[in-house]
Amino acid sequence: MIPIHSVTSDEYPHSLRGAAILANNQIESHENRPDKPEEACGVFGIYAPEQDVAKMTYFGLYALQHRGQESAGIATFEGTHVHLHKDMGLVSQVFNETILEELPGELAVGHTRYSTTGSSRKVNAQPAVVETRLGLLALAHNGNLVNTVPLREELLKSNFNLVTSTDSEMIAYAIAQEVNTGLDWLEGSIRAFKRCEGAFSLVIGTADGVMGVRDPNGIRPLVIGTLDSDPIRYVLASETCGLDIIGAEYLRDVEPGELVWITEAGLASFHWSPQPERKLCIFEMIYFARPDSLMHNETLYSYRMRLGRRIAKESPVNADIVFGVPDSGIPAAIGFSQASGIPYGEGLIKNRYVGRTFIQPTQTMRELGLRMKLNPLKDVLAGKRVIIVDDSIVRGTTSRKLVKTLRESGAEEVHMRISSPPVTHPCFYGIDTDTQDQLIAATKSVAEIAKQLEVDSLAYLSWEGMLEETREDTNSFCSACFTGDYPVAIPEQVKRSKLILEKVVV
Numbered sequence: 001m002i003p004i005h006s007v008t009s010d011e012y013p014h015s016l017r018g019a020a021i022l023a024n025n026q027i028e029s030h031e032n033r034p035d036k037p038e039e040a041c042g043v044f045g046i047y048a049p050e051q052d053v054a055k056m057t058y059f060g061l062y063a064l065q066h067r068g069q070e071s072a073g074i075a076t077f078e079g080t081h082v083h084l085h086k087d088m089g090l091v092s093q094v095f096n097e098t099i100l101e102e103l104p105g106e107l108a109v110g111h112t113r114y115s116t117t118g119s120s121r122k123v124n125a126q127p128a129v130v131e132t133r134l135g136l137l138a139l140a141h142n143g144n145l146v147n148t149v150p151l152r153e154e155l156l157k158s159n160f161n162l163v164t165s166t167d168s169e170m171i172a173y174a175i176a177q178e179v180n181t182g183l184d185w186l187e188g189s190i191r192a193f194k195r196c197e198g199a200f201s202l203v204i205g206t207a208d209g210v211m212g213v214r215d216p217n218g219i220r221p222l223v224i225g226t227l228d229s230d231p232i233r234y235v236l237a238s239e240t241c242g243l244d245i246i247g248a249e250y251l252r253d254v255e256p257g258e259l260v261w262i263t264e265a266g267l268a269s270f271h272w273s274p275q276p277e278r279k280l281c282i283f284e285m286i287y288f289a290r291p292d293s294l295m296h297n298e299t300l301y302s303y304r305m306r307l308g309r310r311i312a313k314e315s316p317v318n319a320d321i322v323f324g325v326p327d328s329g330i331p332a333a334i335g336f337s338q339a340s341g342i343p344y345g346e347g348l349i350k351n352r353y354v355g356r357t358f359i360q361p362t363q364t365m366r367e368l369g370l371r372m373k374l375n376p377l378k379d380v381l382a383g384k385r386v387i388i389v390d391d392s393i394v395r396g397t398t399s400r401k402l403v404k405t406l407r408e409s410g411a412e413e414v415h416m417r418i419s420s421p422p423v424t425h426p427c428f429y430g431i432d433t434d435t436q437d438q439l440i441a442a443t444k445s446v447a448e449i450a451k452q453l454e455v456d457s458l459a460y461l462s463w464e465g466m467l468e469e470t471r472e473d474t475n476s477f478c479s480a481c482f483t484g485d486y487p488v489a490i491p492e493q494v495k496r497s498k499l500i501l502e503k504v505v506v
């Protein structure tokens, strides 16, 4: 038995996420789902024996907090010994000085998680730690697999103890299954990744080194950074903001279908997928990732400003002031103002102590949450024709409440501009935008939505505009939640958990 020391007393987590398949192969119900696009998870990894790897990981996770606020965890490897601490809550609530001091090691793996099913339990926190022939591995996953049913069956054949399990844990067990046949870490892991379908950006710790992996479509991001050290040490993070916070320099992205293996010898790269095809989640660029993170060598702030400029040209309107819905609508609102010449102002003040996903699942809590989060500047709004810009409308709760608030504050006209197209389809790849029946644009036309929101005008950015403004190959993105064109096929059983299979108005 290889020693594992857990600061918490949890055994390895067990539960399925997203399009979750329970032990009896039933799709897990999604009650208690918040009405927001929930953030994907954040992953972090570091190999740096000379550094306090637990503290570095703590800071990395701190910067990635916007990607998951349900639970957080860090696993460090001290030789073959694993130290693990994970719990429910924000990174700052889960860790303190004392706990971090109890996590020594040469390398570390960290995770921040937002659950996508009803169960929100400590045992589901990551990293997932699994024992193999070669020792323990600790796995942190961002994304969702879509082939959990067959994968689970294959794993059960090897007598793995899958009572209930996250898809993330299934990847860890698949690696164990392959390694246990006599393969080494790399061969075994690659064999396991080839059995996984869907979205997976992974950071995996072993006693020998840290792996960074992306699925063949690179749906979720993962970047590599270097520390200013001799020898050069490498860091992995979901976004570049996770590198900035520890002073690491952005080197490059882990490529779709690539595995990087970071050890004492440095960084080695393996392209394990025969047919990688880049399909980065466009929603990461529009909303999920932090605006100060780099994608395609520019900040997302710049991209989002361009989206605002584009919609100002596509759907102009006269008004006295333009402002964004804090936080994510602000860069596009600035872009809108620049392109239209309409002054940019602030019409809403955000309580900075209320997080992104503070808003709760019940309607009462949602409304309270919104009131706590955003407060109107009445004297700025009174008698004005206002343009309000947001990055997206998902269920429409934010917009509905805001328009009402703006009218009550004396706004004379309210025009809404959205810097992405209507969200008509659910996501199966690790961002829980909701079931299709809850998506306002899945069942209503833009005119009907405008009427329901009680705005004087409403316009969404065109799909072409959203993609062209990336200044990248427009085929290199997943935009399935706007089109229903899923880059990785969704099995029928999983589809039924979220899609209205009858015709919907789009």
Ligand SMILES: O=P(O)(O)OC[C@H]1O[C@H](OP(=O)(O)OP(=O)(O)O)[C@H](O)[C@@H]1O
Binding pocket: 035, 036, 037, 287, 325, 326, 327, 328, 329, 355, 356, 357, 390, 391, 392, 393, 394, 395, 396, 397, 398, 399
């Ligand atoms: O139509 P809805 O279902 O209301 O969802 C859309 C809203 O949710 C997100 O904001 P959120 O408050 O989560 O985060 P932010 O502070 O980063 O904008 C997004 O930016 C929209 O404002």
Ligand SMILES: NC(=O)CC[C@H](N)C(=O)O
Binding pocket: 016, 017, 018, 039, 040, 041, 113, 114, 115, 116, 141, 142, 143, 144, 145, 166, 167, 168, 430, 431
């Ligand atoms: N949103 C995510 O990336 C989720 C990761 C993983 N599928 C889990 O539920 O734990």
Ligand code: SF4
Binding pocket: 219, 281, 282, 283, 284, 426, 427, 428, 429, 430, 431, 478, 479, 480, 481, 482
């Ligand atoms: S369906 Fe939408 S949210 Fe999901 S990966 Fe594709 S673009 Fe992103």
Ligand SMILES: [Mg+2]
Binding pocket: 325, 326, 327, 328, 329, 390, 391, 398
């Ligand atoms: Mg918002």
